[in-house]
Amino acid sequence: MAEKKRDYYEVLGVDKSASEDDIKKAYRKLAKQYHPDLHPGDKECEERFKELNEAAQVLGDPEKRRKYDQFGHAAFDPNAGFGGGGGGFSGFGDFGGFGGFGDIFGDLGDIFGFGGGAGRQANAPRRGESIRVGVTLSFEEAAFGCKKEVSVSRVEECPDCHGSGCAAGTTAETCPDCHGTGSVRTTKRTPFGMVQSTGPCSKCGGTGKIIRTPCPTCRGKGAVRRNKKVTVNIPAGIDDGQSVSLKGQGSAGANGGPAGDLLVTVAVRESDKFERDGANVLSEASISFAQAALGADIQVDTIDGPVKLTIPEGTQPGAVFRLRGKGIPFVRGGGRGDQYVTVTVAVPRDLSSRQREALREFARAMGEEAGEPAGIFSRKKKK
Secondary structure, three states, rough: OOOOOHHHHHHHOOOOOOOOOHHHHHHHHHHHHOOHOOOOOOOHHHHHHHHHHHEEEEEEEEHHHHHHHHHHHHHHHHOOHHHHOOOOOOOOOOOOOOOOOOHHOOOOOHHHOOOOOOOOOOOOOEEOOOOEEEEEHHHHHHHHHHEEEEEEEEEEOOOOOOEEEEEEOOEEEOOOOOOOOOOOEEEEEEEEEEEEEEEEEOOOOOEEEEEEOOOOOOOOOOEEEEEEEEEEEOOOOOOOOEEEEEEEOOOEEEOOOOOEEEEEEEEEEOOOOOOOEEEHHHHHHHEHHHHHHOEEEEEEEOOOEEEEEOOOOOOOOOOEEEEEEOOEEEHHHHHHHHOEEEEEEEEEOHHHHHHHHHHHHHHHOOOEEEEEOOOEEEEEEOO
């Protein structure tokens, strides 16, 4: 069963009320985006480009557009009985003043920086591939920064031929077909006229040179893949999911192009003592009922180590205390966040008879009555 064609207006991304100029502009934009010369070997782009041409040939011709609006795709199906088979999709010249491909794509060079509409030369300098790796840090390592060694698999210049691809004592020859440019220009006849396009030279593969005796180490590629250990300086204050970029530590470039970058993404392990909220640290401290009621100096953990925290008299459960400057260093420098300590009050268990009696005495002094079965936790006010 034949694949159902898409609506021509949908193909060009215009409304049915679009003017001829609107259709022309939409076609130009999409044709430049999907032109096969810009995507060599990409079958999907090739099919998309053919679809665009077919839609433009119909909608760009007033008579064919009128038939399409009335009968749809059947207007051009010789088996549908609408007489639309005559002419088909060829021989329409510039389809309603669209101009030939030379007119439509004459500015591709300016848009993509190829110069004069020519394709990008395969032997031009190319930047190397950037590489992303991951590293795991403890809570404290992320807070204060550290050095980590990571293993990287990257492409490097061949140490034996120094990137030439040629065996020792030999040199590459200039390609006779493209004369060292790496690209050739071809001319094709189309329904819209003669179309010129520039693509990689098939004889040299776009390199502009022919290697008769390739380097045995890299097999003529000029580059080899190696595993390397790279030391990364992790800045203080980095957070989970953030990355450190090492410029030029990725794969080597081609034809004299710069190397790519190494991107190291960090994962921070959870701490059993602290939580992080931006540059602030959150923690908890447990105190006794007596410490909450009478006040006390206690010791709390921070990422710098234990510090003294003064608990004032009458502190309630859930009270939060702020330790200034005890949080995470700001990743760009200039200070640190704070630490917020939430107080929980521990209820005593397994009381001795002396402790139990002391608490009952305290309850009586407060005007409360401690119930025997439920212990000190079920109290009633005296009436």
